[in-house]
Amino acid sequence: xxxxxxxxxxxxxxxxxxxxxxxxxxxxTAIAFDDRSASLASEYGAAKVYRASAEGAxxxxxxxxxxxxxxxARKAEPDAFLLPSTDEGKALAARLAVALDNGFLTxxxxxxxxxxxxxxxxxxxxxxxxxxxxxxxxxxxxxGAAAAEPAPSEPVVxxxxxxxxxxxxxxxxxERVDEPAGDRPGLSEADVVVSGGxxxxxxxxxxxxxxxxxxxxxxxxxxxxxxxAGYYPHKFQVGQTGTTVSPQLYVAxxxxxxxxxxxxxxxxxxxxxxxxxxxxxxxGMADFGVVGDxxxxxxxVLEEAEKRK
Amino acid sequence: MNIVVLVKQVPDSGLVxxxxxxxxxxxxxxxxxxxxxxxxxxEAALQLKEAHGGEVTVLTLGPDQATxxxxxTLAMGADKxxxxxxEAVAGSDAxxxxxxxxxxxxxxxxxxxxxGAESTDSGMGVMPHLxxxxxxxxxxxxxxxxxxxxxxxxxxxQRDDGYDVLTAALPAIVSVWDTINTPRYPSLKGIMAAKxxxxxxxxxxxxxIDPGEVGAGAATTEVLTATDxxxxxxxxxxxxxxxGGRRLAEFLAAEKFI
Ligand SMILES: Cc1cc2nc3c(=O)[nH]c(=O)nc-3n(C[C@H](O)[C@H](O)[C@H](O)COP(=O)(O)OP(=O)(O)OC[C@H]3O[C@@H](n4cnc5c(N)ncnc54)[C@H](O)[C@@H]3O)c2cc1C
Ligand SMILES: Nc1ncnc2c1ncn2[C@@H]1O[C@H](COP(=O)(O)O)[C@@H](O)[C@H]1O
Numbered sequence: 377x378x379x380x381x382x383x384x385x386x387x388x389x390x391x392x393x394x395x396x397x398x399x400x401x402x403x404x405t406a407i408a409f410d411d412r413s414a415s416l417a418s419e420y421g422a423a424k425v426y427r428a429s430a431e432g433a434x435x436x437x438x439x440x441x442x443x444x445x446x447x448x449a450r451k452a453e454p455d456a457f458l459l460p461s462t463d464e465g466k467a468l469a470a471r472l473a474v475a476l477d478n479g480f481l482t483x484x485x486x487x488x489x490x491x492x493x494x495x496x497x498x499x500x501x502x503x504x505x506x507x508x509x510x511x512x513x514x515x516x517x518x519x520g521a522a523a524a525e526p527a528p529s530e531p532v533v534x535x536x537x538x539x540x541x542x543x544x545x546x547x548x549x550x551e552r553v554d555e556p557a558g559d560r561p562g563l564s565e566a567d568v569v570v571s572g573g574x575x576x577x578x579x580x581x582x583x584x585x586x587x588x589x590x591x592x593x594x595x596x597x598x599x600x601x602x603x604x605a606g607y608y609p610h611k612f613q614v615g616q617t618g619t620t621v622s623p624q625l626y627v628a629x630x631x632x633x634x635x636x637x638x639x640x641x642x643x644x645x646x647x648x649x650x651x652x653x654x655x656x657x658x659x660g661m662a663d664f665g666v667v668g669d670x671x672x673x674x675x676x677v678l679e680e681a682e683k684r685k
Numbered sequence: 686m687n688i689v690v691l692v693k694q695v696p697d698s699g700l701v702x703x704x705x706x707x708x709x710x711x712x713x714x715x716x717x718x719x720x721x722x723x724x725x726x727x728e729a730a731l732q733l734k735e736a737h738g739g740e741v742t743v744l745t746l747g748p749d750q751a752t753x754x755x756x757x758t759l760a761m762g763a764d765k766x767x768x769x770x771x772e773a774v775a776g777s778d779a780x781x782x783x784x785x786x787x788x789x790x791x792x793x794x795x796x797x798x799x800x801g802a803e804s805t806d807s808g809m810g811v812m813p814h815l816x817x818x819x820x821x822x823x824x825x826x827x828x829x830x831x832x833x834x835x836x837x838x839x840x841x842x843q844r845d846d847g848y849d850v851l852t853a854a855l856p857a858i859v860s861v862w863d864t865i866n867t868p869r870y871p872s873l874k875g876i877m878a879a880k881x882x883x884x885x886x887x888x889x890x891x892x893x894i895d896p897g898e899v900g901a902g903a904a905t906t907e908v909l910t911a912t913d914x915x916x917x918x919x920x921x922x923x924x925x926x927x928x929g930g931r932r933l934a935e936f937l938a939a940e941k942f943i
Contacts, residue, residue: 399851437842437851438814463810463827463844470811473780474818479905480779482809493907497808498702503912509876510905546823547857550839551850564845568942592942610864611845616698616805617721617863619845625942634698642917648933648941654924664936668925676930681943684934 378402378455378489382422383445383468387412388563390460392524394517395420398458399527401489406531407448409433409441414533414552419525428536432545438464439544442471444536449476449512456491456513462608465516478511483518498526499639519564520622520643555611561595568625569641571614574601575630575651582608585629589672591681597621597641599631615640620630628668633658650674686739686833686853688730689795691786692723692758694751695806702806706910707901709776710806712748719754722801724761724868725861729831730799731762732866734762737833740764742793746774746785752884759879760871767793771888778902779807783815783901788819788892797838798858802827813860829864 380398384406395417398404406417415599417425426448433440445468449457459465459471461483473480475659484493491513508514509510563569569591572585580597585608589596598608599617614621616636626644631637633649633656641647642661649662650670659665666673696702696715705711730741743758743766745751753768769789777785790798803810817824823838829848830841838857842849843864869877889896897903923932937943 386864453766462841466811467808467814467824467826470779471818473816473905474783477780477905481906482811496914497704499698500807501702502704503914504704504708505909507907508905509907519901543821547825547851547853549849550852553850554847556846560845592937610845614696624941625937646942647917648936650929650933652831654922659922660919662922663920664933665919665922666925666929666933667922668929673925673930673933675938679933680931680934681937684938684943 379452380404381449381452381454381457382406382417383459383465384408384413384417385460385462385464387416389524390462390519391416392420393519393522394458394460395422396524397487397517397522398456400522401456401487404471405452405454406446418529418531419526421529423529425531425533427533427653428538430538430540430576432540435547435549436540436545437547438467438471439546440538440540441570442468443540443544444538446472447538448474448536451564454512457485458487459516461516461518469514469516472514474510476516479508480514481506481508482507482516484515485518485521487513487515499635529667560589563595563597563614563619565622566595567619567623568592569597569614569621569623569644570594570627570629571597571599571601571631572602572608572640573631574605576607577630579607584671584674587678588627588629591678592625592627594623594625599637602650628658629674631658632656633661686733686737686796688733688739688741689790689793689798689813690723690730690741690743690758690763691798691800692727692743692745692754692821693720693804694718694745694747694754695720695804698805704908704911707776708911712750717750717753719757720801720805722803722805722861722863725863725865726799726801727758727761727763728866729743729861731869733797733831733833739796742767742795744754744789744793745769746782746789755884756852756879757871759882759884760875761869762875765882766884767887768884769887769889769892771896773889773896773900776904777899778904779811779815779907780905781899781903783812784821785805785889785892785894786812787816788894789887790816792892796836796855798822800858800860802860802862813858817858820858823857824859825851825853825857828859828861831859831861831865831921866887
């Protein structure tokens with residue numbers, strides 16, 4: 377069976393998905409820098425866990441962990457090394473690729489036992505299959521590439537304590553500032569996303585979008601026109617330059633459906649649109665669309681949702 | 686302070702984009718523009734120059750037509766440019782691209798390199814870290830804010846749920862998101878001035894790299910197939926005549942969302 381290394385950065389859904397995908401390919405050895413990630417690895421079927429610590433890894437950016445992962449990759453000689461496709465995961469993959477002179481793929485949405493990966497390019501319009509042709513299969517895996525399925529195991533745990541070279545303490549993390557989204561689920565992990573666009577018209581009126589999101593138990597998203605206009609904070613932007621979401625339900629209100637917006641939401645399971653322009657491109661991809669004023673349509677939805685509670 | 690800005694010419698993301706027969710990004714059939722986020726990188730460099738002095742050099746690796754993108758950066762206010770253009774580069778992967786850009790950086794004097802957080806075509810978002818690995822410079826990527834104080838740089842690294850404050854000593858490589866600034870438009874004066882600015886055009890051999898080390902032949906990844914995703918098709922569209930919200934609620938209820 378193939379040997380698969382997996383970097384588990386935190387005990388979240390995305391990491392669980394990568395572990396599940398890895399398990400379908402071979403024996404999984406997880407690398408975890410904290411106990412919660414280590415226990416996630418055993419919950420999702422890792423055969424072995426490197427419980428690693430690197431001096432200074434918590435308050436330095438990327439480099440200390442990159443050094444540990446490089447050493448472990450050299451030692452384990454895996455058939456594949458998978459990391460979640462996050463900023464950190466991609467940065468680490470890049471460091472590994474140079475250090476090991478190994479090809480790498482980013483944002484893969486699937487991977488088979490032969491090492492053939494699927495990727496989506498051009499805002500999702502084209503699906504490609506690719507392979508690493510030099511070295512092992514080094515890839516970052518996009519959120520949603522597999523459905524996380526627990527498979528509890530009792531992995532062999534090996535402790536790795538690394539010293540960190542001075543050169544790897546170049547970039548210090550002096551402060552971490554959390555700006556939580558309140559009680560709502562995180563945008564990229566939510567099952568329901570309700571997004572508003574320029575058609576919402578003002579920051580105050582985004583309260584209506586928030587109320588619909590809360591009624592559906594979802595996260596709030598926004599188009600770039602809405603974030604640029606200051607109606608809603610930038611970090612909630614959905615699309616090519618924002619977050620990619622793939623929820624069970626995506627509601628687009630007052631959003632025209634520009635190609636760059638569609639890039640971030642077109643793999644949603646069910647898409648609903650409310651727009652007063654019958655020719656808005658968003659209707660071309662909506663499972664259910666209402667041509668109408670969102671200020672008339674959405675309050676009625678809220679009323680009905682309240683009634684059905 | 687000397688700054689190098691990395692820009693890449695990409696096919697316009699608002700139009701149809703495709704791969705050519707060799708499964709490479711089709712740059713001939715496309716309308717090519719500067720990578721979206723790279724405009725923010727240029728603006729960030731210009732603002733830092735305005736505050737701290739020094740020179741802004743633009744570096745790009747791409748086919749001859751990428752001169753248009755180079756001209757635009759010079760018209761925005763960059764001082765000079767280096768354009769690496771070579772047939773041998775066609776089909777290069779990210780590793781080879783980083784080898785070439787690192788060699789070009791090695792010929793320049795710089796305290797800071799600014800890139801876009803990700804390119805609009807490949808969207809890998811890895812070049813700054815590949816270059817950091819090759820040059821040994823500090824990498825503080827994904828910035829929504831950059832501050833320079835003497836030879837120290839402070840960056841707000843943007844996360845989905847907040848930000849991290851990173852500090853490093855120069856030389857450093859940073860990349861920027863579109864939250865960092867609003868890029869300027871080239872002025873008429875800028876466009877005229879750009880005509881007198883120097884653009885150095887180099888081949889990979891000029892950089893001391895054997896052409897066999899880059900391009901399709903040296904690629905460490907291979908695209909096997911490409912298929913167009915079937916377009917999503919429209920479902921039921923109703924026009925609101927007083928009942929639109931109720932109809933939508935019925936749909937949501939039928940799908941068990943309410
Ligand atoms: C390189 C690049 C990257 C980009 N990245 C992104 C990205 O990540 N995400 C993104 O979203 N965009 C992105 N864009 C911008 C994108 O091209 C569009 O400009 C943007 O998505 C438009 O947002 P919108 O639909 O809210 O606004 P508009 O296109 O102005 O549409 C507003 C819609 O609201 C409707 N409307 C108005 N009032 C009402 C009402 N009362 N009730 C109902 N409907 C109403 C109108 O009919 C219209 O269809 C990017 C652009 C570029 C060039
Ligand atoms: N061929 C290139 N020439 C110059 N800069 C590049 C090139 N490719 C990537 N970059 C820079 O690196 C950033 C990230 O690119 P990528 O890793 O391809 O997503 C881009 O926004 C550019 O600033």
